[in-house]
Amino acid sequence: MPRLISKPIPSSEITPREVYLNRRALLAAAAGGSALAMMGKAAFASGLRRPLEALPNTAPKISDTPTDHDLATSYNNFYEFGTSKSDPARNAGTLTTKPWTIEIVGEVTKPRTIDVDQLIDMGLEERIYRFRCVEAWSMVIPWIGLEFNKIAALVEPTSRAKYVKFVTVNRPSEMPGLRSDMLDWPYTEGLRIDEAMHPLTLLTVGMYGQTLANQNGAPVRMIVPWKYGFKSGKSIVRIEFVEKQPVTAWVAANSREYGFYSNVNPEVDHPRWTQKRERLLPDFFASRDTEKFNGYGEQVASLYSGMDLKVNY
Amino acid sequence: MGDQVSRLRTVSESSGFSRKRLVFGLKVAVFIVSLWPVTEIVIAFLTGNTRLFGANPAEKILHRTGDWAIYFLLITLAISPLRRITGLNDLIKFRRMAGLFAFFYAFLHLMSYIAFDRFFYFDEVLRDIFKRPFIFVGIAAFILLVPLAVTSTRGWVQRLGGHRWILLHRSVYIIAILGVAHYWWLVKRDLLWPAIYAGILIVLLGYRLLPKKRFRG
Numbered sequence: 001m002p003r004l005i006s007k008p009i010p011s012s013e014i015t016p017r018e019v020y021l022n023r024r025a026l027l028a029a030a031a032g033g034s035a036l037a038m039m040g041k042a043a044f045a046s047g048l049r050r051p052l053e054a055l056p057n058t059a060p061k062i063s064d065t066p067t068d069h070d071l072a073t074s075y076n077n078f079y080e081f082g083t084s085k086s087d088p089a090r091n092a093g094t095l096t097t098k099p100w101t102i103e104i105v106g107e108v109t110k111p112r113t114i115d116v117d118q119l120i121d122m123g124l125e126e127r128i129y130r131f132r133c134v135e136a137w138s139m140v141i142p143w144i145g146l147e148f149n150k151i152a153a154l155v156e157p158t159s160r161a162k163y164v165k166f167v168t169v170n171r172p173s174e175m176p177g178l179r180s181d182m183l184d185w186p187y188t189e190g191l192r193i194d195e196a197m198h199p200l201t202l203l204t205v206g207m208y209g210q211t212l213a214n215q216n217g218a219p220v221r222m223i224v225p226w227k228y229g230f231k232s233g234k235s236i237v238r239i240e241f242v243e244k245q246p247v248t249a250w251v252a253a254n255s256r257e258y259g260f261y262s263n264v265n266p267e268v269d270h271p272r273w274t275q276k277r278e279r280l281l282p283d284f285f286a287s288r289d290t291e292k293f294n295g296y297g298e299q300v301a302s303l304y305s306g307m308d309l310k311v312n313y
Numbered sequence: 314m315g316d317q318v319s320r321l322r323t324v325s326e327s328s329g330f331s332r333k334r335l336v337f338g339l340k341v342a343v344f345i346v347s348l349w350p351v352t353e354i355v356i357a358f359l360t361g362n363t364r365l366f367g368a369n370p371a372e373k374i375l376h377r378t379g380d381w382a383i384y385f386l387l388i389t390l391a392i393s394p395l396r397r398i399t400g401l402n403d404l405i406k407f408r409r410m411a412g413l414f415a416f417f418y419a420f421l422h423l424m425s426y427i428a429f430d431r432f433f434y435f436d437e438v439l440r441d442i443f444k445r446p447f448i449f450v451g452i453a454a455f456i457l458l459v460p461l462a463v464t465s466t467r468g469w470v471q472r473l474g475g476h477r478w479i480l481l482h483r484s485v486y487i488i489a490i491l492g493v494a495h496y497w498w499l500v501k502r503d504l505l506w507p508a509i510y511a512g513i514l515i516v517l518l519g520y521r522l523l524p525k526k527r528f529r530g
């Protein structure tokens with residue numbers, strides 16, 4: 001979308017200044033190794049971002065340093081808040097993220113509704129993952145969350161649960177983008193059950209030591225690091241275990257261009273973007289070779305043994 | 314009597330002179346303003362302030378140059394109708410500059426694609442051209458712009474002869490259609506802006522189909 005004057009909103013303008021400064025102090029403290037909890041969760045008003053305690057899990061190693069926090073929160077695809085990359089940071093402030101519950105239903109023995117705070121109390125990990133968008137750019141982001149399989153264990157999926165469907169919140173009054181019929185709202189994504197249960201698949205509640213920014217999918221989103229970013233649904237209110245492969249939003253919109261699997265793969269070109277190389281933001285040049293499964297092949301390639309990934313794109 | 318005539322002539326000549334100067338001054342001003350989008354990029358580079366362009370500066374540059382290429386194409390096409398409607402004949406003096414700026418920004422746009430997106434892998438550029446309709450159409454528009462830019466000088470008008478020159482330069486209609494089609498095809502989902510440009514283009518081209526006499530005034 002054309003914008004003659006582009007001014008990325010500094011986060012000091014989005015957040016009250018004291019909170020911003022506190023956050024900076026906290027990040028500095030975190031970098032110095034002191035406990036994030038020192039300020040106490042109550043020091044932050046509800047609705048504002050607050051620090052999260054998380055154990056760093058460095059098993060999925062990544063050599064690049066994390067992307068600047070302000071870039072990761074100012075360049076987002078979240079069409080519910082507008083289609084330009086800067087729209088979500090500008091518009092997502094209207095989303096009420098507290099209280100927030102997720103309904104977990106479908107082929108499970110113990111369907112339940114769970115509050116995000118309960119998720120947080122289950123204990124969190126920090127994982128630094130490469131985040132690869134289908135538009136051929138990537139960032140490196142320290143996410144905070146818990147393995148999705150821990151949530152699945154709570155509801156006990158039955159043997160009929162072959163897929164998991166993730167549904168994003170649908171609140172036209174708070175999400176201006178829903179007025180357009182660009183996609184079938186609410187935004188829906190899905191994974192095969194073994195993909196969902198994989199230890200790399202993270203139900204995510206935070207980033208950079210704090211709760212998620214609204215534009216990044218607060219208060220709870222998926223992160224599936226070996227797939228293109230759009231597979232990782234944001235602001236999730238409903239998780240369904242289902243028998244049949246769900247029709248996801250982008251597949252419904254354009255099944256020729258977007259497949260159900262959408263694994264990061266330099267060998268499978270998207271009609272719009274070659275996937276051979278990527279731009280690690282904020283670099284100028286798309287000079288980084290795309291890694292198959294976004295570099296997580298060692299952990300996940302076995303999920304697809306025997307499958308033709310050019311057909312199942 | 315003779316005195317009066319000569320005095321009148323002096324007045325009209327001096328007003329013609331100042332009008333020329335006015336047009337010249339305006340041309341310089343428009344030239345400088347038209348360079349601003351690229352100047353801002355250069356300044357950001359030189360001062361190392363790439364944050365001006367957010368997380369994806371290369372994409373910003375690609376999009377900004379593409380946007381300005383299309384703005385200048387539409388401006389170029391708007392000049393004749395505006396001239397006819399307003400009766401401001403001097404507007405024509407800005408048309409060549411607008412057209413050349415369209416070419417200038419299209420060139421920068423193409424270069425940023427080759428450098429930033431394809432990282433100078435020309436085999437991939439070639440594959441892109443034949444695989445992706447929006448790139449094909451974009452490159453077609455650019456290639457068609459080249460002869461127009463080359464023959465934009467007064468010398469070329471004379472060499473070709475006014476009639477042939479006009480025929481050649483009518484290809485700008487096709488270029489503009491290709492430019493809008495390019496944008497239409499590349500957007501993922503949100504067709505708002507391509508549709509706005511398409512609307513403007515339809516008005517500008519449609520105007521040329523109207524019987525001319527009524528609008529000469």
Ligand code: HEM
Binds near residue numbers: 003376455
């Ligand atoms: C007269 C010629 C051209 C015009 C008027 C033009 C115009 C545009 C416009 C308006 C945009 C959208 C900018 C935005 O989203 O704000 C764009 C994007 C783009 N153009 Fe062009 N363009 C032209 C030629 C080309 C050529 C020759 C190429 C490459 C060979 C090219 C490659 C691209 C690419 C890669 C994008 C960005 C696509 C994306 O964001 O996914 N264009 N162009």
